[in-house]
Amino acid sequence: MIRSVTRGLAALVALGVLLVGVPAALWTLGRPWLPDHLPTGDEITATLSRPDDGSLFLGALVVVGAVAWVCFAFGVLVELPTQLGLLRRPVRLPAGMRWSQHLAGGLLAAVLSMTLAPAVGAATAAPAHADPPAPVSVSAEADPPATAATPDVPVAPRPAAAPAVPRYTVGHHDTLWLIAEQTLGDGLRYPEITALNRGVAQADGGALADGDVIREGWVLTLPADARTGP
Numbered sequence: 001m002i003r004s005v006t007r008g009l010a011a012l013v014a015l016g017v018l019l020v021g022v023p024a025a026l027w028t029l030g031r032p033w034l035p036d037h038l039p040t041g042d043e044i045t046a047t048l049s050r051p052d053d054g055s056l057f058l059g060a061l062v063v064v065g066a067v068a069w070v071c072f073a074f075g076v077l078v079e080l081p082t083q084l085g086l087l088r089r090p091v092r093l094p095a096g097m098r099w100s101q102h103l104a105g106g107l108l109a110a111v112l113s114m115t116l117a118p119a120v121g122a123a124t125a126a127p128a129h130a131d132p133p134a135p136v137s138v139s140a141e142a143d144p145p146a147t148a149a150t151p152d153v154p155v156a157p158r159p160a161a162a163p164a165v166p167r168y169t170v171g172h173h174d175t176l177w178l179i180a181e182q183t184l185g186d187g188l189r190y191p192e193i194t195a196l197n198r199g200v201a202q203a204d205g206g207a208l209a210d211g212d213v214i215r216e217g218w219v220l221t222l223p224a225d226a227r228t229g230p
Contacts, residue, residue, distance in 0.1 A: 008114020011107040019076065022069050030062035068100075075100030076108070083108045085177050085187035092173055105175065106213045112177075113191060166222040170214050183226040196221045 078091045079101055093101045168179055180190035197208045202218045214220070222228065 005114050007110045008112075011110035012114075015076070015107050015111070018069070018072055022065065026062050026065050026069065029058060071097050071100040072104065075102075075104040079104040079108055082175060083112055083177055085181050102213055109176065109213065113194070166224065166226040166228045168220045168222055168226070168228060170216055170218040170220060172216050174214060174216070176214060179220065179222075183222055183228060185227075189223070192223050193220055196223065 075093065075097065078093060081087050082091065083105065092098075166183070168183060170179070176190040176193055177187040180193055181187040184192070194208065197220050199207050199209070200221070201207050202215070204215065204217065206215060206218070208214060208218070208220070
């Protein structure tokens with residue numbers, strides 16, 4: 001639980017820096033060379049024809065940073081309702097913006113894991129000590145002698161079949177929240193899936209950690225009451 005809170009706090013700080021700190025830094029860097037009026041064609045030509053004193057590189061850097069920030073902010077807006085379970089089918093961004101969606105999904109999952117894991121752990125924790133069994137009174141009178149009878153042939157009990165462990169193969173763009181919602185009926189139970197699969201090696205050599213994005217093809221173990229049918 002401490003590790004989940006630590007990762008969640010780090011993800012929350014990273015979200016604040018990326019969403020607020022980056023645009024503030026871009027504005028501070030780009031404000032000196034921003035024109036106070038709409039430049040004319042002659043002014044643009046004169047600016048491009050004179051020797052570069054570093055402002056052109058700074059301007060290009062600010063423009064690239066602004067585009068990257070817009071992509072990340074859009075990824076957060078798209079991924080937030082998916083992580084909260086408000087969308088039945090997740091929105092898939094174009095390939096050029098997929099990085100922002102993956103980054104936003106990982107950070108949001110870590111933050112949600114920090115806020116929801118303590119409540120889920122308290123609800124699912126078993127009691128530490130069981131009540132002692134009630135004392136059984138023993139009668140002082142001896143039992144009457146049993147009458148002779150033909151001994152019954154003992155029948156060996158049939159061993160109960162071990163219950164099948166429900167498993168789930170991760171599909172394209174699945175999230176822990178969506179898997180918990182589909183198989184357990186409640187997206188808030190996704191920390192139970194994380195606890196069952198944390199550190200378990202997968203076929204591609206990876207393993208699930210708190211707040212990490214799961215990969216397509218992983219086989220996750222689910223709680224015993226999960227529904228894995230079609």
